[in-house]
Amino acid sequence: MDNLLENRDILILGGGPSGLSTALHLQQLHPHLATRILILEKARYPRLKLCAGGLVADAEVILQKLGLDPSEVPHVDASAARFDFAGKGLTVKLPRRHTLRIIRRDEFDVWLAGKARERGIEIREQVTVKNVIPDPDGVTVITETGAYRAKVVVGADGSNGVTRRCVLPNAPVSTARVLEVITPVIASEQGERSNLLGNGRLRQPPGLDTPEEHGLLDQRLRNDKQAVFDFLCVSEGIAGYTWDFPTQIKGQPMRCWGIYDTNLLAGEMQRPALKQPLAREMARNGFELDGYKIKGHPIRWYDPAGPLSVPRVLLVGDAAGADPLFGEGISMALGYGKLAAREIGAAFEHGEFSFSGYRRRVRLSSLGQTLLARWVITQVVYHFHWRWFQILLWRILKPVVIAASWVLVLNWGKRLK
Numbered sequence: 001m002d003n004l005l006e007n008r009d010i011l012i013l014g015g016g017p018s019g020l021s022t023a024l025h026l027q028q029l030h031p032h033l034a035t036r037i038l039i040l041e042k043a044r045y046p047r048l049k050l051c052a053g054g055l056v057a058d059a060e061v062i063l064q065k066l067g068l069d070p071s072e073v074p075h076v077d078a079s080a081a082r083f084d085f086a087g088k089g090l091t092v093k094l095p096r097r098h099t100l101r102i103i104r105r106d107e108f109d110v111w112l113a114g115k116a117r118e119r120g121i122e123i124r125e126q127v128t129v130k131n132v133i134p135d136p137d138g139v140t141v142i143t144e145t146g147a148y149r150a151k152v153v154v155g156a157d158g159s160n161g162v163t164r165r166c167v168l169p170n171a172p173v174s175t176a177r178v179l180e181v182i183t184p185v186i187a188s189e190q191g192e193r194s195n196l197l198g199n200g201r202l203r204q205p206p207g208l209d210t211p212e213e214h215g216l217l218d219q220r221l222r223n224d225k226q227a228v229f230d231f232l233c234v235s236e237g238i239a240g241y242t243w244d245f246p247t248q249i250k251g252q253p254m255r256c257w258g259i260y261d262t263n264l265l266a267g268e269m270q271r272p273a274l275k276q277p278l279a280r281e282m283a284r285n286g287f288e289l290d291g292y293k294i295k296g297h298p299i300r301w302y303d304p305a306g307p308l309s310v311p312r313v314l315l316v317g318d319a320a321g322a323d324p325l326f327g328e329g330i331s332m333a334l335g336y337g338k339l340a341a342r343e344i345g346a347a348f349e350h351g352e353f354s355f356s357g358y359r360r361r362v363r364l365s366s367l368g369q370t371l372l373a374r375w376v377i378t379q380v381v382y383h384f385h386w387r388w389f390q391i392l393l394w395r396i397l398k399p400v401v402i403a404a405s406w407v408l409v410l411n412w413g414k415r416l417k
């Protein structure tokens with residue numbers, strides 16, 4: 001073969017959480033395979049990745065089981081998560097711990113890549129994969145600089161990745177649209193007061209002009225370590241939510257806002273633009289969207305009927321499918337890594353690389369169970385888009401929603417084998 005750069009047993013395409021987790025789990029479960037892995041990453045760390053960086057407890061559990069301490073990464077801990085409809089709803093707090101840890105992905109991914117390297121995993125940066133061609137004896141991976149051969153390839157190249165496109169060109173794709181904006185906190189009394197006077201960048205929140213409402217504002221400022229999800233936009237044809245997370249950039253407190261749309265209502269209702277509901281949610285909190293940079297990126301979400309492998313090639317992370325309900329994908333990516341590592345270990349042990357049981361084993365795992373449960377909940381929560389239903393769900397059925405989240409959405413990381 002022309003310009004064959006290297007022949008490796010295991011090539012992992014993409015050095016985000018899913019690719020790095022696959023490598024770290026391979027190293028933990030099958031240490032003899034560690035030196036036979038090569039990760040190809042198109043960017044250079046620390047690289048920017050559009051993401052709100054919300055790490056649920058399950059992500060931390062998986063990292064801890066790898067012997068890693070995620071608190072080494074700069075973070076902000078949200079003491080509670082609120083699930084609202086138009087500013088009112090239910091609050092979730094986890095006993096004796098933070099509810100959501102918010103990291104920045106450039107910092108998190110460079111940290112995880114460093115841990116993989118410390119454990120003997122080779123990562124080659126600035127290598128862009130162009131094509132992935134499996135055959136009965138192995139896989140040829142074409143990059144901008146030359147070709148690689150491998151016995152096994154892991155497609156960990158995210159929602160826009162080439163691996164899935166190359167090996168499963170006709171598989172159906174379910175993709176969410178997502179916008180994100182970072183703003184300063186402006187949590188100082190003076191900043192907020194000047195906002196109320198109509199000065200500066202901020203706009204007076206509609207109807208917030210009595211002393212009592214100023215009191216409400218003070219309360220909100222004290223609570224700004226909450227992560228807020230608001231589902232008002234569902235009633236307007238956006239099958240998702242707006243979010244407002246506390247975050248930090250280089251140690252400076254900031255806020256991360258965004259809007260997520262699974263696109264589930266696209267066939268049923270006219271597909272509304274995402275910018276207006278995001279702008280309205282920010283305005284309700286006293287921020288003006290105009291003037292801040294809006295960034296967008298799709299999220300491919302999990303479909304229980306979708307394939308996850310072909311012979312010699314496995315998909316993990318967003319390439320396999322993130323959580324459809326919230327577009328949560330970091331914990332999922334880490335979880336897929338463990339399942340893929342088990343699958344690859346068994347394949348080398350038995351010399352059998354069809355990966356025909358991978359999808360079934362993913363589905364039977366605690367990760368697959370939560371993905372399936374979230375897929376079902378997604379169909380209900382977003383298809384039943386009427387205002388009355390959303391109010392019933394987030395404001396009245398609180399105990400039911402909290403119990404269902406506890407059992408079906410959270411706590412799968414501990415059970416992941």
Ligand SMILES: Cc1cc2nc3c(=O)[nH]c(=O)nc-3n(C[C@H](O)[C@H](O)[C@H](O)COP(=O)(O)OP(=O)(O)OC[C@H]3O[C@@H](n4cnc5c(N)ncnc54)[C@H](O)[C@@H]3O)c2cc1C
Pocket residue numbers: 013014015016017018019040041042043049050051052053054055056127128129130156157158159160161162178179180258296297298299316317318319322327328329330331333
């Ligand atoms: C706006 C937004 C907000 C989000 N917020 C959250 C959140 O708060 N919490 C959460 O859990 N999830 C969130 N997600 C989802 C989360 O970002 C993803 O699920 C997660 O990044 C998936 O990890 P991954 O490793 O599969 O893919 P990625 O993180 O996308 O990593 C893929 C890697 O592959 C590399 N790559 C891509 N193509 C190639 C190629 N051709 N050759 C070589 N390398 C390649 C990329 O450079 C990248 O490093 C959000 C997503 C978006 C878009």
